[in-house]
Amino acid sequence: xxxxxxxxxxxxxxxxxxxxxxxxxxxxxxxxxxxxxxxxxxxxxxxxxxxxxxxxxxxxxxxxxxxxxxxxxxxxxxxxxxxxxxxxxxxxxxxxxxxxxxxxxxxxxxxxxxxxxxxxxxxxxxxxxxxxxxxxxxxxxxxxxxxxxxxxxxxxxxxxxxxxxxxxxxxxxxxxxxxxxxxxxxxxxxxxxxxxxxxxxxxxxxxxxxxxxxxxxxxxxxxxx
Numbered sequence: 001x002x003x004x005x006x007x008x009x010x011x012x013x014x015x016x017x018x019x020x021x022x023x024x025x026x027x028x029x030x031x032x033x034x035x036x037x038x039x040x041x042x043x044x045x046x047x048x049x050x051x052x053x054x055x056x057x058x059x060x061x062x063x064x065x066x067x068x069x070x071x072x073x074x075x076x077x078x079x080x081x082x083x084x085x086x087x088x089x090x091x092x093x094x095x096x097x098x099x100x101x102x103x104x105x106x107x108x109x110x111x112x113x114x115x116x117x118x119x120x121x122x123x124x125x126x127x128x129x130x131x132x133x134x135x136x137x138x139x140x141x142x143x144x145x146x147x148x149x150x151x152x153x154x155x156x157x158x159x160x161x162x163x164x165x166x167x168x169x170x171x172x173x174x175x176x177x178x179x180x181x182x183x184x185x186x187x188x189x190x191x192x193x194x195x196x197x198x199x200x201x202x203x204x205x206x207x208x209x210x211x212x213x214x215x216x217x218x219x220x221x222x223x224x225x
Contacts, residue, residue, distance in 0.1 A: 001029045001030070001095045001096060002029070002030045002032070002092055002093050002094050002095050002096075003024055003029050003030065003031045003032070003094070003095065003096045003097075003098070004032050004034055004088070004089065004092065004094045004096070004097045004098070004137070005017065005021060005031060005032070005033050005034070005063075005097075005098045005143075006034045006036065006085075006097065006098065006099050006100075006112060006116050007033065007034070007035055007036065007100070007112075007145070008036050008037060008075065008100065008106070008108040008109050008111075008112040009035065009036075009037055009038075009039035009072065009108065010035045010038065010039045010050050010051075010053065010054035010057070010174070011039065011053075011054075011057070011171070011174045011177055011178075012100065012109075012145045013033050013098075013143075013145075014057050014061070014167065014170045014171050014173075014174070015145050015171060015187070015191055016100065016143040016144050016145035016208070017098060017143040017144075017158075017208050017210075018057075018061060018163075018166070018167035018170045018171065019158075019160025019163040019164070019166070019167045019195065019206065019207075019208055020143075020158045020160060020208050020210075021033070021061045021062075021063050022060075022061045022062060022160075022163045022166045022167065022170075023158065023159075023160060023163060025061060025062030025063055026062065030064070031061075031062070031063040031064070032063065032064050032065070032066060032088075032092055032094075033054075033058050033061075033063050033064065033065045033066070034065075034066050034067075034068060034085075034088060035054060035065065035066070035067045035068065036068050036070050036075060036108075036112050036115075037068075037069070037070050037071065037072035037073075037075060037108065038050055038051065038067060038069070038072060039072055040072055041072070042176065042177065042181075043181055044176040044177070044180040044181050045176035045177065046176075049176050050174075050176065051067075053173050053174045053175060053176060053177075054067075054173075054174075056173040057170040057171070057173040057174060058170075060166060060169050060170040060173060061166065061167075061170050066088065068084060068085065068088070072108070073107075073108065075107070075108040075111040075112055075115075076111060077111050077114045077115050077118075078115075081115045081119075082115055082118045082119045082122050083119070083122060083128075083129070083130050084119075085115060085116055085119035086119040086120075086122040086123040086130045087123075087130050087131045087132055089119060089120065089123040089132075089135055089137060090123050090130065090131065090132025090133060090134070090135050091131060091132045093135065094135065094137045095137055095138060095139070096137055096138070096139045096140075096141070097116060097120060097137050097139070097140045097141070098140075098141050098142070098143050098210075099112065099113045099116045099117065099140065099141075099142055099143070100112060100113050100142065100143060100144075100145050100146065101113070101142045101143065101144050101145070101146050101152065101211060102114070102142060103146065103148060104146040104147055104148060105146070105147040105148050106146075106147045109145070109146065109147070113142070116140075117140065120136065120137055120140055121136075123135050123136060123137070124136035139212075139214075140213075140214075141210045141211065141212055142210065142211040142212070142213075143208070143209075143210055143211075144208070144209050144210075144211075152209050152211070154198070154209030154210055154211055155210060155211045155212045155216070156209075156210055156212070156216070157198050157199075157201060157202050157207040157208060157209050157210065158207060158208050158210065159199070159202065159204040159206075159207050159225050160195060160199070160204075160206045160207055160208055161199065161204045161205035161206050161207075162205075163206075164192060164195065164205070164206050167191075167195075168188055168192065171187075171188050171191065172188060192206075195207060195208060202225055203225065204225060
């Protein structure tokens with residue numbers, strides 16, 4: 001299965017669902033992390049530094065990475081942006097998409113989610129200028145990387161037990177953000193605590209929360225934890 005995980009900035013995917021990315025990659029799925037921006041400027045980063053960090057983080061999770069290159073802090077929902085993402089969906093033959101939770105204090109996050117949701121629709125259209133063959137990914141899920149100070153009520157959680165250290169190392173690959181920047185040094189611990197909390201909700205050591213606007217279908221109950 002080909003899976004697309006979209007982040008407004010490098011590190012959003014690792015923070016929100018790094019354990020799930022690692023789990024999916026371990027099970028043989030092809031996971032592509034699409035960074036909509038390069039995340040710069042930041043106090044201790046640079047485009048070159050962030051690119052190296054993002055590559056190291058993806059490698060730690062067993063995923064591939066691609067940069068779309070929209071302007072950080074100025075992401076706008078446009079037809080052009082939608083069609084660029086739609087081309088990725090087509091060319092990478094994407095089956096499942098993960099995007100940030102739609103309610104967020106960060107304008108980039110809100111814009112990115114809207115762009116990708118619409119790109120999913122655009123990707124299936126015929127007689128357009130979008131590169132590649134029409135394709136409609138069956139599933140689109142939202143992961144939690146919001147800047148709002150609220151606790152999510154997820155549709156489902158994915159068990160990430162045993163992948164806690166893998167996720168932590170992927171987050172710490174962003175040294176400019178979570179090591180060099182003293183304001184963010186506690187973030188990895190906050191994320192680990194949240195994962196333990198969601199794990200406790202489903203009876204596992206750790207888990208990550210997800211949301212679906214469309215109903216999920218089950219063949220039976222064998223997949224439930």
